[in-house]
Amino acid sequence: MATPPMDVRVARDDDGIIRVAAGSAGPDFTRAVLDVAGAVLTWPVLGNPGPPTAEIHDVEQAQQWLWAVHGERVAAAVHACATGDPVGPGVPADPTALAADAARLGFGHWAARWWPASHLDGIPALQPDVLGLELAALTHQCQQLFDGRGGAFGDLADFGDQPDDCAAELIEDHRAALDPLIQWWRAAPGSSTDTTRRLESVLRLIDDAADGAGLDGPELRRLRSLLDRPGPAAAAPSDPGTLFARYGGYALAAGERLVAGGRLIARGSGTNDWRRYPPGLVDASETAVSWTARALGARRQFEVDVVAHSAAPATGVPLAAEVRVNDGPRKRVALARRDDIWTGRADLDLPPGETRPRVELGVLLPGFDPGPGPETGAERDAIRALVRRRLAAAAQPVVYDAPPLDSCSAPFLAEIAAATTDEDY
Structure with missing residues (x-):
């Protein structure tokens, strides 16, 4: 059954940007964003994505894909808007x-x-090399969105205003997962499941993108040979996640305190705003950020514990906590990685006899941080619920003669590997 058209608004703002608006925007982490030829596309992650919102800065470039993404009526309306003709509501x-x-x-x-x-x-966590290779395949499949000056058809280091046109760079960066991905495909049970078909489709798109970009290497040559002449099936792993490299040496030890002794004054939790640091540094839980205030003689010391992401580097990252006590000035506390926790401490000015300080605490990476924003805990909970639903679906094999999953609902290979791993989470 065909999906009916959805009305969008087409208008030009004072800066000359033409906006094709399909819905309202939420916090950064609730929006999927894609840089394409002449525009930026945005979809809501929560709920039905529908047509993307487009902010078009080059109408001529955008016309190469606009009609094929939004349809001919929107493409005509954008052209009319660019030339000053009136456009309906x-x-x-x-x-x-x-x-x-x-x-x-x-x-x-x-x-x-x-x-x-x-x-x-x-x-x-999603295995980054597996996700990277599927993104390379999808980028190649979506080449009409890009102008061909980067990615698989140009200089790997020159993406202009389209940093997402990067199929060749993604293949180069994540080729470590190519042999395990081939093994997973060869061990898959025939062609009866969605996962088997998806594996073959991804591998064929990678082969085509690599060939177009002139990439070579033993993994790519093995892939081409097996796609042309499949050999005997490989032994099927009980856990696809075991095929791919995992981060090691991570044993959860949250709750240990930085210093012993002293009198406990107060303790509490902080805010874990995902917008304030890059991925791969901090555990995404709302309870990952905590603090303790202690009395050490006449001194008052503030301790911060932040549970680290399993991939977080041990050194060289200037992660910090931002602390505000009793509506006073905000203060930065440097954090250092110790086992599975980022830790830091600083002296604290408290009035004599203070036992219940009002503490605001967040974690950030200076230079990356956009600053504290409105509380978005409900949206973060909604994102967690979304990924749990996706992981539950990814753990179930889908028979291909069943009703097909739509493109966005179908799990990524990295989600399937994560959902079926034996690793203890």
């Missing part, structure tokens, strides 16, 4: 196959940036 956007593939690519980039991996919440 609602323009029907027609769903297309490219729109579905673009939404999936956008969601994949969202997952690479915002996936809320957490040992505390039991949400496994």
